[in-house]
Structures are given as structure tokens and as C-alpha cells.
Amino acid sequence: MLWVDKHRPKSLDGLDYHKPLSQQLKRMVSAGDLAHTLLYGPSGAGKKTRIMAMLREIHGPSVERLRVEQRTFKRANGTDIELTIVSSNHHLEFNPSDAGIRDREVVQEIIKEVASSGPVLIGSSNQGKSDFKVIVLNEVERMSKPAQHALRRTMEKYTASCRLILCCTNPSQVIAPIRSRCVCLRIAAPTHEEICAVLSAVARKEGLNLPPQLGLKIAQSSERNLRRALLTLEACKVQQYPFTEQQHVQLPDWQLFIGGVVDDLVSEQTPRQLLKIRSKLYELLSNCIPPDLIMRTIVRQLLSKMPMPVRMELLHHAAIYEHRMQAGSKPIFHIEAFLARFMSCYKKFSVANHGK
Amino acid sequence: MSLLKRKLSSAKPAAESRGRPQRAQAKMLAKALVSNTAPSTQQSLLWTDKYEPGSSASLAMHKKKIEEIRLWLRNADASLQLGLPPTPRMLVLSGPPGSGKSTMLRVLARELGFELCEWVEPRAQGRPSLVERERGEAEEYESRVAQFEAFVRSSLRTLSLCLGNGPEVASTVRRRLVLLDELAVSSVSDGDSPMQRQQDILRRALPTARFPVVVILTAGSEAADSVHRQLERLAGPDAEAQRLVAHVNPVADTLLLKALRHVCAQEHLDLPAGALDAIVHSASGDLRSALHSLQFTAVGRARPAATMRQDRGGVRARAAAAECSVGRDRFPDLFRTIGKILNQPAKRARQRAEAAKPEAHAKEQREPQREHAEAPRDDSDDFAPEVVIQSSALDEGMVLAFLHHNYPSFFESVDDVADAAAALSDAATLMRAHSLSPWQPQLLPYVGSIGGRAVVSCNQLPAPPRFSQISKPRVFTVERLVLERRQQAVAAFLAPSGGTLPVRQSDIALQGSSQLMVEVLPMLQLLVARDPTGEQALTNTQRRVLTELAFSNSPCRSLPLCTPQAAAPPPAAAAVSRPICEAIPADADEIEESD
Numbered sequence A: 001m002l003w004v005d006k007h008r009p010k011s012l013d014g015l016d017y018h019k020p021l022s023q024q025l026k027r028m029v030s031a032g033d034l035a036h037t038l039l040y041g042p043s044g045a046g047k048k049t050r051i052m053a054m055l056r057e058i059h060g061p062s063v064e065r066l067r068v069e070q071r072t073f074k075r076a077n078g079t080d081i082e083l084t085i086v087s088s089n090h091h092l093e094f095n096p097s098d099a100g101i102r103d104r105e106v107v108q109e110i111i112k113e114v115a116s117s118g119p120v121l122i123g124s125s126n127q128g129k130s131d132f133k134v135i136v137l138n139e140v141e142r143m144s145k146p147a148q149h150a151l152r153r154t155m156e157k158y159t160a161s162c163r164l165i166l167c168c169t170n171p172s173q174v175i176a177p178i179r180s181r182c183v184c185l186r187i188a189a190p191t192h193e194e195i196c197a198v199l200s201a202v203a204r205k206e207g208l209n210l211p212p213q214l215g216l217k218i219a220q221s222s223e224r225n226l227r228r229a230l231l232t233l234e235a236c237k238v239q240q241y242p243f244t245e246q247q248h249v250q251l252p253d254w255q256l257f258i259g260g261v262v263d264d265l266v267s268e269q270t271p272r273q274l275l276k277i278r279s280k281l282y283e284l285l286s287n288c289i290p291p292d293l294i295m296r297t298i299v300r301q302l303l304s305k306m307p308m309p310v311r312m313e314l315l316h317h318a319a320i321y322e323h324r325m326q327a328g329s330k331p332i333f334h335i336e337a338f339l340a341r342f343m344s345c346y347k348k349f350s351v352a353n354h355g356k
Numbered sequence B: 001m002s003l004l005k006r007k008l009s010s011a012k013p014a015a016e017s018r019g020r021p022q023r024a025q026a027k028m029l030a031k032a033l034v035s036n037t038a039p040s041t042q043q044s045l046l047w048t049d050k051y052e053p054g055s056s057a058s059l060a061m062h063k064k065k066i067e068e069i070r071l072w073l074r075n076a077d078a079s080l081q082l083g084l085p086p087t088p089r090m091l092v093l094s095g096p097p098g099s100g101k102s103t104m105l106r107v108l109a110r111e112l113g114f115e116l117c118e119w120v121e122p123r124a125q126g127r128p129s130l131v132e133r134e135r136g137e138a139e140e141y142e143s144r145v146a147q148f149e150a151f152v153r154s155s156l157r158t159l160s161l162c163l164g165n166g167p168e169v170a171s172t173v174r175r176r177l178v179l180l181d182e183l184a185v186s187s188v189s190d191g192d193s194p195m196q197r198q199q200d201i202l203r204r205a206l207p208t209a210r211f212p213v214v215v216i217l218t219a220g221s222e223a224a225d226s227v228h229r230q231l232e233r234l235a236g237p238d239a240e241a242q243r244l245v246a247h248v249n250p251v252a253d254t255l256l257l258k259a260l261r262h263v264c265a266q267e268h269l270d271l272p273a274g275a276l277d278a279i280v281h282s283a284s285g286d287l288r289s290a291l292h293s294l295q296f297t298a299v300g301r302a303r304p305a306a307t308m309r310q311d312r313g314g315v316r317a318r319a320a321a322a323e324c325s326v327g328r329d330r331f332p333d334l335f336r337t338i339g340k341i342l343n344q345p346a347k348r349a350r351q352r353a354e355a356a357k358p359e360a361h362a363k364e365q366r367e368p369q370r371e372h373a374e375a376p377r378d379d380s381d382d383f384a385p386e387v388v389i390q391s392s393a394l395d396e397g398m399v400l401a402f403l404h405h406n407y408p409s410f411f412e413s414v415d416d417v418a419d420a421a422a423a424l425s426d427a428a429t430l431m432r433a434h435s436l437s438p439w440q441p442q443l444l445p446y447v448g449s450i451g452g453r454a455v456v457s458c459n460q461l462p463a464p465p466r467f468s469q470i471s472k473p474r475v476f477t478v479e480r481l482v483l484e485r486r487q488q489a490v491a492a493f494l495a496p497s498g499g500t501l502p503v504r505q506s507d508i509a510l511q512g513s514s515q516l517m518v519e520v521l522p523m524l525q526l527l528v529a530r531d532p533t534g535e536q537a538l539t540n541t542q543r544r545v546l547t548e549l550a551f552s553n554s555p556c557r558s559l560p561l562c563t564p565q566a567a568a569p570p571p572a573a574a575a576v577s578r579p580i581c582e583a584i585p586a587d588a589d590e591i592e593e594s595d
Helices: A019-030 A047-059 A096-125 A145-157 A176-181 A192-205 A212-221 A226-239 A253-267 A271-286 A291-305 A308-327 A331-355 B002-011 B021-034 B063-081 B101-112 B130-135 B144-156 B194-208 B221-235 B237-242 B253-267 B273-283 B287-298 B314-324 B334-366 B368-377 B385-392 B396-410 B414-436 B441-457 B475-494 B505-509 B513-530 B540-549 B573-577 B580-594
Strands: A037-040 A067-074 A080-087 A091-094 A133-137 A162-168 A183-186 B090-095 B115-119 B176-181 B213-218 B243-247
Touching: A019 A047, A019 A183, A037 A047, A047 A133, A047 A162, A067 A096, A080 A096, A091 A096, A096 A133, A096 A145, A096 A162, A145 A176, A192 A212, A192 A226, A212 A226, A226 B513, A253 A271, A253 A291, A253 A331, A253 B513, A271 A291, A271 A331, A271 B396, A271 B414, A271 B475, A291 A308, A291 A331, A308 A331, A308 B414, A331 B396, A331 B414, B063 B090, B063 B101, B063 B243, B090 B101, B101 B115, B101 B176, B101 B213, B115 B144, B144 B176, B144 B194, B253 B273, B253 B287, B273 B287, B334 B385, B334 B396, B334 B441, B385 B396, B385 B441, B396 B414, B396 B441, B396 B475, B414 B441, B475 B513, B475 B540, B513 B540
Parallel strands: A037 A162, A037 A183, A091 A133, A133 A162, B090 B213, B090 B243, B115 B176, B176 B213
Antiparallel strands: A067 A080, A080 A091
16 A cells, blocks of 8 residues: 555544644534535645545544445436446545536436435434535536536535535636535645655654655655655655665656756757657657646746746746647647747847857 | 348349349349339449449459458358357458449359348438327337347347348358448547447457458548558457458559440440540549449440441540540649648749849849848748648648648748747647537638648748658547556556555545546556565556556566566557458468367
């Protein structure tokens, strides 16, 4: 089992950071009622951990007995939608955007089903304590707008028997009516110090000796993503133990690979070079690295290498082509256009500077 | 009911052989039952039907190809009758339209004594109207897919059901060839469309088939790639061992001419030689179209008695050729179109240089700077990429992808590339807008126009002419690969019944696949690469996914798998295209070994 999963805190009290929020959640749960909740925050900040801890607080340890099932939904015209659903006796969790453009029907179907069966099931097992079922929806911001509207209606209709916990990274993509019907909680990414504390705690539990400097290095390389930090720690341990302070922090391959692309970009600016870079981009894309992440990483790495006057232009064009990429298909077109533009700018700049 | 009808039509043993008009009439009646559009008199028979070859000797096709198919047919039948699996039981015959694929199969089936069961696309038959249903005279509505399923089941498994009521299907016949002609192959693979289900049906039925199956795919010679893609959709990537692919080339001009001469002789038609040549030329290897043209040309032309003076050729023949060449438009093919657009700047530069040469001396002394500044903006030759694209009848999206894949090697300056790339990105955005609302086609012309103009007008400093090959865009392969790999990864790591997983299922099951790909799997790769037999117990499928996802510079490129037997990679994709003549001896060896 990966350390990320092994050392995941189970209860609200065991959470390592955002203590006031945990207390708030605890109070909310102990009051006996749970409002619809929307948790948002960057990836690796601990949204899911908090949700599970909260559910455990409500329903006791039985929420951890999970079943994973592949459900098939019949549609009106006879075709099927397959969806992975994780559930316990008390809650049910799925990712509506997996259903693609048909997410609306799936969301409505599941909620209706849970809402109609929920009270009977729970009412018989434990009385009074919490007679509602919880539905956890992931990646709500990737749901289509019709599905979100449908969700809004369903939310109102079945408040009596079920509660929704929504989870997303960017609440601006969630329609306002849903946001207004939920308690919106922001789970901020942990600071470097908090990550360091978690890392050293995990290292202690594993019986390892983690030098603070290395901990800090890992925290910095993980971009305030706790999941990534823990995975990196584990990778570092496999790579070299006992730890040393100067130890090289292992980066995922794709980051190193993008580093290579950036070096290519800076070293030579010709159409031929662009072709070479393009084949690298294709490799990245075909390894399922999302195009927007590629773009972002390239821009970030370029920024640190560029002189001040170029940075402005770089960001300007990056913004334009990022926007295009979201609006258009075929991301390679837009990434490449951005890189070509950058090459052109950078070349002009370096020619001008040499001229002086 | 409809099944029976189909059987009726499938019993039609293809050709109305010459000299037996009564039989032909009877068959035509049968045909007319199925589709009312069939001609009712012999006079108006299309020549393509009337002169369908009766024997393999008269086929307008290369003898070798015929022999290959014949050999396969025999082998497949033998192996199926004996219950031996090795010979591929499915043949995929691809080729341009009118090259005689279906005809060859019909003829061969007849000669070898196969009963031919042909899937005929059912008539566009709507749901019965209310009135009809009330009167009870509407036949039961059956969806196309259901009909197809019934057809596949009955034709591939059971023999007795499919009865030939014609005398030529003797009761002793135990051989059958199932022919699926012009199966519509869907372009989307979302498991939703009826075509997709049709393919699923076929894929499922194939392993238990008792008779050889032939699937005919019509595709131009330049679209070999699309044939493969269609194939993959049709039979699934894993069915490679079970099928064989043969490609039929367009009919050679000489053979075409021979066939046309033969028909002319039969019809007592005397066309000037030039006319025939013109027809052959414009048909570009399409026998059917050539015959149509011939018939069209002959309509209303007086049928002279057997003799006509030949020596009146000359000018009149040529005039006749011009008059009667029922031309098909010949579309320049894809690569030429793209090349033409991309090479235009270089061509223009060349022309300009040549034009400037005589005046160069004079001008150089007067105002060299201004000349230099003005020259690049001179787009005065009216080259219109729109015209080129339109005349090639290509899909704009395809043109765009090709242009994008190939343009940088024609450029010399990065600034120009940046401009062109920006315009191409515009075009891609438009393309997307179009695909979101395909009922508004007015955006499409802009796509081609912007794309074409971008690579021409922005290229002010064309690369020196060198041999640069136009290659196929990788975009589509990459897109497909991404989908496949993501599905594989999700299936391998998040399978509901996955046994012991190193990663807690519930955690990543719902993280969404992008987090799995970006955060968890790369680290898992590192862990496993350092410590191959460690505590992270991975199944082989998972290991394979990790290996596949490794970058070319990464250490875990060759991840050891647990058990070497299970590690055998799936049969390489190359097997799809192995030539038919090699496949059969190899399989024959296998038969001997298994004995």
C-alpha cells in the first residue's frame, strides 16, 4: 500500500492542518444535521480526506467498508452508460463527469434512487441518529451545465432523505444556484511548513530519519500538493536511504521531459527545432499528460529562464493560446503556435541584445 | 418475413448469365420483390449487370489475385469443415469502387460450389404507420441491427435455415460463403450507434463461425490508413489472427479496355477507338463507371449493322471522344493538394527571382533598399488555396491536419512560422466551433481558407527547395492512443474486482483519470523501477500499463513482468497487413504441428 493511503488520517481530530475548519466540521456534524456541502481547493489539499473523516464522524467506522462496483444505467433509447460507483452502507460516491455528455441522466437517476431507498434502509438499522444518506460527487466543475441545473432541482427535491457533498477544484465553474444551496468550504493547499510537518510525521511512523532540509526540498518540489509530496517521499526512500540532506529529489518523468523541451526551446529557434519539439510534445500527449498541464509547466519553467522584457510577452501569448486551447480542439495546434510565437519573440530579443 | 426476403435475394446467384433470358427474367422478378427499382425489361438492364462475367477467366482482374482468394477460400473451408482453427476465417477485401471485388467473389463462389449468403442492407423501412398497423397489414417492424444479428447468427452457424430455392444450389451443398458487402462502418466508437452494435455482433459471432466470411470495404487506394482504422473498428484489435486482408487494385487500363471492347462487340456497338480510350481514361480504373459511361454514350446511337467503315476515323473520332467522354471528375489526391499549397511560396519566390533577374542590375544601383522592403508583401499572383482545396474535394479538417503536420519544413524563418502557426490555431478553433454545431456549415470554408492562406502568405522566406516528404499527421494517432491508454490504465488500476491493489481503490477510483496519470502513476513507475520485486505487488496488466506509459528517456522503459509466460506481448499490429500469400503457408505449418 502506498504511504499516501496508509497514513491517511481517519478522523476529523487526526487531520494535520486547517484545525479550525476541522473543529467547525465537527460541530456541524454533532449538531445532527448536515447541510449540502461544496468543498473546493487545489488537488492534493485534502478534500477527500476531510470528506471521509466527516462521514466517519457521522456514521461511524462502517463507512470505510467500501464496495466498488461498475454500474450500468439503462437509457431511454436502450443504450447503456457504465459508471464506477464506490459505496458503503451510508454513502455513495461517484464521478458524474465520467458519464460524459450524458451525465445529466445519471445524476438524476442515482440521486432519485438513493433518495427513494435511503430512509428505509437506514431507519431500520439505527434509529434517529442520522437518517439520511450521503452522496459524494467528484469533479463537479466538469459536469455539463444541463447536468448542474438538473442537480440543482434534484437537490431541492430530495433534501429530506439525502445530503450531497460536492467536491471540485474550481468553484467558478459550478453554477451559482448550486453554490448558493451549499455550504462552501475552501480547503486551501497546505503550506510548505505544514507539508514538512506531515512528512516528518510519516517518516517517524515508518521508522525513517528525515532531515528537515530534505523535507523542505520535497515540499517545495511538490507545489503544495500533499499527495505528491508523500509519493515523492516514498520515491526518495526507494531511491536512497538513509536520507542525506543534499539528496536529489526525484521528479516525475514527465516533468523532466518537459524540462528537455524547454532546453530545446532556449537553445535554438528554427522551424527545424520546432519539428523536433513537436515530436516530444506528441510523446507527452500520448502519455496522457493533459495539454493544459504541459502548457502551464512549460510557461513556468520558461519564466524562470527568461530575462524580464521577454517574460511579459511570454505570459501574454501563453494566456492567449491557453484560452484558444480551452475553446478549440487539437491542443497540439495551440501549444505549437505558442511555442513558435515564443521562439520568434525570444529570437528577436536576443538579436537586438547582441546588436548592442 | 424480412429474413425470408433476404434469403430470396441472397439466392440470386449474382449474374444473369448470357443466353438464358428466361432465368434472368425469373431472377429479376425475385429482385423486383426486394427492391422495386429494379428494371422490369431486359432492354433497360444496366450493362454492368448484363455483362457480369460468368467465369473467373473473364474477370478483369489480375490472375494472381484471383488465385490467392481462391486458395484462401479453399483452405478456410477445409479448415472450418475439419474444425481446425488456424486459417483465418475472415477475409477483408478492400479496394476502390468498381474494381470488381464483389463480382470476383460471386464468380469464385459459384465456381467452387459455395452457396453465397449475402447481407443486403434492408430497405429504408420506417416504422409502420398507424393506419397500416390498424389494418394489420404492416409487417412486423424489425430494427436494422436486429435483422443483422439474425442474419449473422443464421448464416454463420446453421446450414439448414439458409435455403436456396434455385436449382443450382444443390441439396448436397455443405459449403457457404458469407458475404458482408458495404457494411457501414461508423466513425465514432462510443458504443452507442447502431453501426457500433453491428460491429459488436460481428465480432462476437466470428469465433464460432462455421463458414468463411468476407467483408468488403470500399476505399480508395490513397486511404489505406482508413481501411485499417475501419478494420480495427470492425473486428476489434484482437481479432488479427482471425482475418486476412487483401487489397484489390483499380482495374488496369488495358484490362478495362479489353472488357469494354468485349461489351461493344456483344452489343454490336461500334465506337471510334478514341471514344473508348477517353472512357477508359476518365474512369481511372473503375470498371463499373466505365461501363456506365459506355452505356450512356451508346444510348440513342444508331446500332449499325455489323459492318461499318473503319477508316473514317481521324478528326471525327477525336470529336466523338470529346463529345462522349462522360467524364468523372478526377480529384487530385491528398498529398498532391497539400504539396501544392505548401510549395507555392517557394514557387513564387522562384518566379520572382527569375522575373527580377534581368532588371536586377539596373535596380540595384538605384534603390536597393526599397526594393528589398517591398518585395515580400507582393502577393500579386492570384494563387487561391481555396480553389485548390475545393477542387480536391477533401475534408477541411483533414486538410488542416495535413497542413499543420507538414508546414514547418517549408519555412526558413521562425517569425513566419509563428504567424502561420497562429493562423492555424485560429483555424483549429473554428473547426472546433464547427464541430460543436455541425448544422452550421458556413464556418468550414473559412477553416480551409485560413489554413491554406496561412502557410502561403506567411511564408515570406521559403526554405530552399529540397526534397521534403509530405507525411501523415500524427494528431489522430496520438488522440486515439491517449484514449486507449487512459482506458487501459483505468481498467488496470481501478478495476472493481482487481484483487490486491497497491493503491486504495476508492481513493483514485474517483480522483478522475488525469490525476491517476499525472500524479500517481509516474511515482508508481519510479517506485517499481527501483524496486521491481518490492512490496508494491502489481499485476501484469498494471506493469504493462506502466511500461507503456514510460517516456523514452525513463529508466522503467523495460519493466520486468512477473511471469514470463503471461508477459508475451499481444500479437503485433503488423499481422494485420501481412500479405495473403505468406499467411497461408505459415498457418499450414501450424496445422501440422498441432497434429
